[in-house]
Amino acid sequence: MFDVVVVGAGPAGSMAAKTAAERGLNVLLVEKRQEIGTPVRCAEGISKDSLSRFVEIDKKWIAAEVVGAKIYAPDMTEVVMAEEMAGNEVGFVLERKIFDRHLARIAAKAGAEVYVKTTALGFERTDNGLRVKLRRLGENWEVETKLLIGADGVESRIGREAGIIKTLRPSEIESCAQYLMSGIDIDENYTYFYLGNELAPGGYAWIFPKGEKSANVGIGVLPSMAKMPAKYYLDRFIEKVGIKGKIVEFVAGAVPVYGEISTAVADNIMLCGDAAYHSDPITGGGIANALSAGYHAGLVAAEAIMAKDYSASFLKRYDGLWKSDFGERLRRNKKLQEFFLKLDDSTLNSLARSIAVKKIEEMSVQAIVAELLKTNPNLIELLREFFT
Amino acid sequence: MRRKAVVDRRKCAYCGACVAVCNINANELIETYLEINDNCNGCGICVKVCPVGALSLVEG
Ligand SMILES: Cc1cc2nc3c(=O)[nH]c(=O)nc-3n(C[C@H](O)[C@H](O)[C@H](O)COP(=O)(O)OP(=O)(O)OC[C@H]3O[C@@H](n4cnc5c(N)ncnc54)[C@H](O)[C@@H]3O)c2cc1C
Numbered sequence: 291m292f293d294v295v296v297v298g299a300g301p302a303g304s305m306a307a308k309t310a311a312e313r314g315l316n317v318l319l320v321e322k323r324q325e326i327g328t329p330v331r332c333a334e335g336i337s338k339d340s341l342s343r344f345v346e347i348d349k350k351w352i353a354a355e356v357v358g359a360k361i362y363a364p365d366m367t368e369v370v371m372a373e374e375m376a377g378n379e380v381g382f383v384l385e386r387k388i389f390d391r392h393l394a395r396i397a398a399k400a401g402a403e404v405y406v407k408t409t410a411l412g413f414e415r416t417d418n419g420l421r422v423k424l425r426r427l428g429e430n431w432e433v434e435t436k437l438l439i440g441a442d443g444v445e446s447r448i449g450r451e452a453g454i455i456k457t458l459r460p461s462e463i464e465s466c467a468q469y470l471m472s473g474i475d476i477d478e479n480y481t482y483f484y485l486g487n488e489l490a491p492g493g494y495a496w497i498f499p500k501g502e503k504s505a506n507v508g509i510g511v512l513p514s515m516a517k518m519p520a521k522y523y524l525d526r527f528i529e530k531v532g533i534k535g536k537i538v539e540f541v542a543g544a545v546p547v548y549g550e551i552s553t554a555v556a557d558n559i560m561l562c563g564d565a566a567y568h569s570d571p572i573t574g575g576g577i578a579n580a581l582s583a584g585y586h587a588g589l590v591a592a593e594a595i596m597a598k599d600y601s602a603s604f605l606k607r608y609d610g611l612w613k614s615d616f617g618e619r620l621r622r623n624k625k626l627q628e629f630f631l632k633l634d635d636s637t638l639n640s641l642a643r644s645i646a647v648k649k650i651e652e653m654s655v656q657a658i659v660a661e662l663l664k665t666n667p668n669l670i671e672l673l674r675e676f677f678t
Numbered sequence: 679m680r681r682k683a684v685v686d687r688r689k690c691a692y693c694g695a696c697v698a699v700c701n702i703n704a705n706e707l708i709e710t711y712l713e714i715n716d717n718c719n720g721c722g723i724c725v726k727v728c729p730v731g732a733l734s735l736v737e738g
């Protein structure tokens with residue numbers, strides 16, 4: 291009998307498995323893919339601070355370091371966000387193929403069993419825990435466990451089977467397409483974001499440098515607003531902006547942009563990362579929150595084993611932890627997303643123009659909104675409606 | 679005639695977006711192989727969400 295079975299070896303699952311194993315728990319981490327980290331479904335950007343909170347930085351999986359971001363309105367008005375001090379890198383672009391494997395390896399090193407090509411099919415409740423049904427290398431296999439951590443990403447079935455989450459609607463998920471391109475001529479010190487309803491309905495396009503003139507060039511659109519598949523908008527973006535380079539890899543994916551769920555637990559079960567819709571509703575970034583949620587789920591798993599209490603009411607401690615870390619940000623950014631979705635391209639242009647000359651020294655959504663409010667006091671009225 | 683989702687395997691980039699939005703668990707991503715089972719009710723939500731346009735609805 292395991293103390294914890296963790297499903298999914300992405301950042302959330304590996305961090306949960308590592309944290310629980312380090313505290314002496316008997317942990318099984320299962321991943322349905324045969325190779326952890328591939329295929330990549332990510333643009334790989336993360337802030338330095340949120341990464342170094344949970345992992346020791348290793349250059350092996352850092353593809354590039356950036357000092358700031360440049361945001362473009364539909365008419366190409368540029369807003370620059372950058373640290374004052376030169377040489378002060380604030381963000382990383384990861385090599386997730388290596389990063390995700392590294393995390394799984396440190397989970398294994400902490401004592402977790404790691405099985406790849408092993409899919410969780412479902413679970414049943416037993417007298418003293420759960421029976422998890424797995425398919426390992428094509429064979430059916432069942433294991434008993436006290437706790438189950440669902441870190442199975444956007445396609446999570448565990449959360450739905452446990453009745454914790456509802457299936458995402460087309461207005462709650464960003465549909466994404468991305469090319470890894472080589473031979474790109476950009477200032478590699480920045481990440482680039484392009485906004486506009488025409489360009490990327492309900493989303494945005496991005497260019498994240500990966501070093502040696504290569505970059506992730508991608509787009510996310512909201513299926514409820516887009517008339518065509520994401521890849522169509524990506525090809526159009528590349529043509530419009532005139533990005534020249536060779537496509538060396540293609541990535542498709544999806545990110546929840548749901549906002550905060552009320553609870554991520556049920557009896558014996560915790561969800562973390564994209565499985566719990568922990569990704570940011572404005573940026574679509576989810577690595578940082580996945581790491582935090584995984585860490586906190588691992589901690590609470592250890593406490594539950596110690597207390598021999600696997601009830602939802604005990605596991606709610608985990609809700610308390612992830613919510614106090616980033617729950618409010620999910621709530622606020624969901625409201626902001628709803629607000630931005632209502633703006634047409636000409637409003638976006640004039641808002642961008644109003645702050646284009648300003649220096650925004652912090653790389654965050656809050657910093658932009660604060661600057662927008664300073665320059666456009668009338669926005670406060672508009673935003674109030676969303677924040678009360 | 680009942681409608682049903684079908685996948686064009688030459689286009690599918692096995693990203694799982696369609697699995698995330700299917701209300702009745704009628705699809706599953708097995709590594710790089712998307713399987714759509716007979717429960718599919720042809721609601722078409724997955725077709726709308728697929729980033730590469732690999733899904734379509736057919737009669738039957
Ligand atoms: C195109 C794109 C760009 C993105 N860009 C960024 C970015 O720049 N920065 C950022 O922070 N975030 C970004 N994200 C979001 C980020 O990729 C996710 O939030 C992050 O990977 C979530 O981590 P996770 O551990 O929760 O899930 P995942 O990394 O998705 O891991 C889940 C794992 O579970 C496995 N799994 C699923 N079901 C089962 C099962 N039944 N049995 C066994 N294993 C299973 C999957 O194979 C997968 O390996 C992007 C997403 C997309 C699609």
Ligand code: SF4
Pocket residue numbers: 542685689690691692693694695696697707712727728729730731732733
């Ligand atoms: S959403 Fe499209 S590309 Fe992604 S797995 Fe489904 S059919 Fe394949």
Ligand code: SF4
Pocket residue numbers: 682683699700701702703704705714717718719720721722723724725
């Ligand atoms: S058409 Fe509807 S029921 Fe069928 S696989 Fe797609 S989302 Fe599921």
